[in-house]
Amino acid sequence: MLAPTLGPTGGPVMSFDAARRKVEVLDDAATTLRRILGLGSPDLDIGAMLLRSTVWRLEQQVGDGGATAVVLLRALVEEGMRQIAAGANAMRLNDGIRRAADVAVAALRRQSRPVTGERSLAAVARTVMQDDDLAAVLGEMSYLLGADGHLQIESYVAPYLERQYLGGAHYGAEINSMYFYSEPERKRAVLAAPAVALLDKPLTEAAHAVALLEAAVATGRKGLLIFAPDVSGAALNVLVANHMQPPDKRKLAILAVKPKAVGDERRFALQDLSLMTGAAILGELGERTAQTARAEDLGAAQRVEFGGNNLVLTMEGARRGLIQTQIAELSGRLAQLPYDDEERPVLTRRLAALTGGIGILKIGAYHQPARDLRRAQAERAWKVLSAVQRGGVVAGGGAALLHCQSAVLDAAAQESETDCALGMRVLAQALTAPQRQILINGGVTAPAVYLHQLAELGAPASYDVTTAAVVDAQQHGLLDATDVLIAVLQAAVSGGAMMLSTDTIVYHRKPQQSLTP
Template identity: 35%
Template structure:
């Protein structure tokens, strides 16, 4: 991985396991280490796999710095081995290393460059992107996105049918959860349902009883609501019939969608929806819907749903719940070590802060497209961390600058 250290692109060729595919040309230390499955010496292989895992965690968490990390790790092992051979106590060495890490981390944070806003911020992000990514098209798109959304925006990278890189800014918040029935589509050609100025009902359970559903709709009608977005765990056939009849009669416009996730994840998603819409979560089945109170009802300016996703725009936000939710998610991101959880938390933060963009990445071949998509994920993470926490010079230059404090 050493050849990749520094800002200039130096590639390492990795032969594919299947001979019918061309070799990979990689300039990222963590990905190179990831391609190493095993080394010949069984004893050395244990340490090599530990370093391999550490480099990948550095890559997933920060997006950059893996080559510097590998170089420092090698130097620490070499010097520690000499010191132990000369009679130094391993525990005292470990304690000294930990103290040095704490001091170096504090000095690096103090010297970090933090992009603020405006033209200077975009220039700093562009300079950082040039040192991390050599794909100009991808780089320019992601710099623009992070400059607009900031550190808390949600960036969702998907494949593009075309060869270019496209971006789509999504207003409001979106979840990967479908409508509960196709009978409420307002645009059959595009297979999408839209509703405006709607009341919002959040139900943790299933709308199962037609009598209770009818009673709940009557309560909403008496409260003056003619457009209703119902987010529920599920919908029975008889409840579906009642909702369809209400729509066909023209009395009310209803959009039923499935509550995102399951169990604990569903509870979290409903809490976020409650903060964004001002609604209160109803627990149980349709009986809870039948006995709803005025304070249980939230509102949104617009909502939409398809067979795969739904979104809301302009909800009646609960300021206290929203502020507490954002603070809670940020704390969890700082405290969580699991990479999958960090990615989910960042999506939650983007929904709560109202910033979401879909980046569609294409390529001339499937291999190039896959490589560009991985690069987009890595660069977006790096730029967002730089926008939120700042960045320092790479290639070990920042560590060299603070070396005097460690002597």
């Protein structure tokens, strides 16, 4: 079912939801396989569910490659079963397959080249979707925002495609009083060069608010931002009364907001804001409290703006050099995490705040299924583009896997154990399957001829189905993400090895329900 969707000539899968009597447009392998609940036979269901789980985990990890993994796994299992039926030892065969996978991964790394600009990134995005305009915009955004850039997607109810770049550190927040708006008609508040107070506990006492005001006045600044879990009661009354004084008598313009984040995410926000502004955290996390605050406990910002439940803080230029260590530490930690790790979105948002870069992608379509499809494509492509910026690119269209074949065969020739060497040759043969399937989907009647030609030319040669010609993949923008292909290869080998080595299957009368495929 998925093999015909592989390559640029493949299209989406249409699924009919009988319960809702609606047709669903599916453009990724993982979601397509999730719609399969059973094949009518327990023996078949075991294999189908293993395949479904493999593809789902793969696309959660790297965002793409499900169809390629299925084609590769199928070829691996078919050839492996044939060899086992002919008398090969399944465990030694598996050992050879896994060794060959390591050789192929090393060969992919040698083929890999860094991306050279937004055109290359857009070319990779086009391998995830058949939408040139959206791919071009995503390529530009990835190039400008970098591998760790934070992308927000907004959906519109009409055909629309636009992007917006936001500077400064952005935090979801709520204003504590409408009186703090400097532009009430627009529900907007702006402070120029304010002092900044960071609190990790609610501000409710009038004496504590007065202490903060006195500390802010002592800094010589004309504004004060209070970032606290809550500001209410007598403290809020004091702040509002001060803020509402006539401009000629008012010493401070005030903006008090409470962050939407809770728990660890709020704690991280306070720590990052402390780095960006130089403010001490007043309360339980810090050594001082609001009641004992002094001028040196407050930080400073170049500009603060609140609107639309969003706080934007622009740090002073002198602070930028001081946060580089934190940026490097977070970037290093992010690079070590799997793409489906729950901590990744938190680290990405923190990096976006510290580096001052957020991209908003605005996409739309007339119908809900089309809007959902474009949004899903953009989310998957963004994962792939992040992987590309870290790991580079290789020839697309299945050619990179094909070009690993010679290295695997050379390693097999040096292996002394017969069945292990046979397992290595099994994977070597399976590596041609994705390129072969793309050729078949493109209407090529003699795929073996082109497979032989590509093998002779070596990397970065590939076959462009849209022009029916063998091309230099790097020059023609026919590219795949190296890290994605490595994940595809490892997922296919893992699933295939399990299928080939399983001897006994135990059926549970009442199997445990799983929340994931």
